[in-house]
Amino acid sequence: MRIDAHQHFWNYNPVRDSWIDDKMEVLKRDFLPQSLKKEFDDCGIDGCVAVQADQSQAETNFLLQLASENTFIKGVVGWADLQAKDIEQQLSRLSGNKRLKGIRHIVQAESIDFMQGEAFRRGISALAYFNLTYDILIFPKHLGSALELVRQFPEQPFVIDHIAKPLIKEQAMSPWKEQIREIAQAPNVYCKVSGLATEADWHTWNPNDIYPYLDIVFEAFGTDRLMFGSDWPVCLLAGNYQTTYELVSHHLESFPQADREKVLGLNAQNFYNLELGTSD
16 A cells, blocks of 8 residues: 555644745645645545644644544654653553554754653653554754764664755755765654655755655665655645655656555555545
8 A cells, every 4th residue: 555654634723833934835724634635636645644844732733633534644653742741641642543554753953962851751751651653853964963862772663854954055065965874874763755845945846856865765764664755734834745756756756666565555544553444
């Protein structure tokens, strides 16, 4: 099955969603499952993992409700306050819903040493008991701190979102290249090939701008620990769903069929422990 391991839903709220600035007019509307399902049908995608975009338990509940109503939403990566003293109680309540597969905090908006905080690490330590993964959303400047985190919790499954957002627009490779290779040596870390075109020039990018970065993560992680994600609807800033999917699927054309199946679905199934039933 083809699984999109990273996309979002929202009912647009200009106050809550203030990160959507005037350059992002295309995102200033509602994005709900019926719109995504049309894209999936066109590209042969069977299901997805819905990922939080707002740091509130209200949104986590919203995503879980959508998953209960749409069987093609195979799992949810929600938000919980990992720094809270009652984090175990939060996770216990949320994990009662089997559709919750993981937790994410928007670390890219935090300081470089945020992941070194005692409260945050205590929250990370609570995830394993509830069989929850953790999505690492960072910029390249956070990779050193992320490396320390994943080494401290070798049994915790982590996945790096958007290949850690390298500076594709500037065509800069280092030190991202060296650091992504280092963190890939930790066997508990996966990586999403997602959010790529939006790190390039939104209007003039072409696949050759991005393939060198894909080459590095494929070399570093191998096909057993990479998973495709669209980052829909954010990907609309730099194209459409089909161009986003084809960027990765075309890169995989020279790979054996078994490897293509891993990156385009099987790895997401395994990492998030998805229960795959019949799509809508």
